[in-house]
Amino acid sequence: MAERIQKVLARAGYGSRRGLEEMIKQGKITVNGEQAKLGDKIAFGDTIRLEGGKPLSPKRLWQQPQQVMLYNKPVGEVCTRNDPEGRRTIFQALPSPEEGRWVSVGRLDINTSGLIILTTDGELANKLMHPSNEMDREYAVRVLGEVTSEMMQNLRDGVELEDGKAHFADIQEAGGEGANHWYHVVIQQGRNRAVRRLWESQGVQVSRLMRVRYGTVIIPKPLKMGKWSMLEGKDLERLYESVDLQFNELEKIGRAQREKKLRPIKMAKAPARQKASTKPKGKRSPRIRGH
Structure with a gap:
C-alpha cells in the first residue's frame, strides 16, 4: 500500500513530518531518481534517497x-x-x-x-x-x-x-x-x-x-x-x-x-x-x- 513520503520517512526515524516536507520542497528527496513533490506517495520497492545519498534501507522503511x-x-x-x-x-x-x-x-x-x-x-x-x-x-x-x-x-x-x-x-x-x-x-x-x-x-x-x-x-x-x-x-x-x-x-x-x-x-x-x-x-x- 502506497503512503505519503513524509509519513513513511518520519515513522522510520528520518525526521519529523514537517521537517521532511521542507526537504521535499527544497528538492532534497528523490524517488526512483525523480525529484519528489509534496503529495507524492511511495510503496515497497521504490528507491528513496535523501540529499543525494545512498538509497534508504527498505527494511528500515517498511519493516x-x-x-x-x-x-x-x-x-x-x-x-x-x-x-x-x-x-x-x-x-x-x-x-x-x-x-x-x-x-x-x-x-x-x-x-x-x-x-x-x-x-x-x-x-x-x-x-x-x-x-x-x-x-x-x-x-x-x-x-x-x-x-x-x-x-x-x-x-x-x-x-x-x-x-x-x-x-x-x-x-x-x-x-x-x-x-x-x-x-x-x-x-x-x-x-x-x-x-x-x-x-x-x-x-x-x-x-x-x-x-x-x-x-x-x-x-x-x-x-x-x-x-x-x-x-x-x-x-x-x-x-x-x-x-x-x-x-x-x-x-x-x-x-x-x-x-x-x-x-x-x-x-x-x-x-x-x-x-x-x-x-x-x-x-x-x-x-x-x-x-
Missing part, C-alpha cells in the same frame, strides 16, 4: 520495529547524541536498536533526572511532542523556600515568562520538612526549563527535579537510575492509542533475538498519585492525590 524504551536518566547526563563539551550523553547508556535509531521524546536538562521515552518510531515521537496533543509531563519537585497558597494559585493560573505565559495543569503538596518541601506538578508544554522557571517566578528555588510520568507512561519502580526497560504489551498499545496511532505487533521472525538483546524488566504497578489519564489525548490533567 520498522515499533520499539519504545524507557530510561531513568541520572543528573549529569545530557540528551544530545554528541556533546561538544564531552559530557556523558544518555545514548552512551543505551543498546542499539535492531533497525533505525533511538529518537528521544523531548529532553531533560543536565540537572534533571527521571523518565525519558525513546523510540524507533519517528511518527510516534513527533505525535508525543507535538504541542497540539498537550501531553502531560508530571514531575516530583523539591523546592527551597516558603510556598504560600497564593503562589500555588498563581502557578495554576499562569505566569508570564520571557517566552510567553506558562502554568501548571495541576500542583499538589507532597510533604517535606524545614525549608525544603516536595510537590508534584503537571505541565503540558515542552518548553526549556519551564518547571524551574515557573517556580523561580515565585521567588523559590528548585533544589531537585525528577520526571515521573509522560502521558500514559509512568516510570516503573524497579527501574534504577541509569538503567533502561522496554515498554511492551498493553502499556505500549495504550501509548500509541493516546496519540491516535495504531500499534502493529512485531513480526515473529527475529523476535526472540530482539528480546535477547533488549530484555524488559517487569513493569511496576503505578502508585495512585501518579495515575495516568485514560483519555486518548490527555487534555485534562489527572488529579494527583496527596501523599
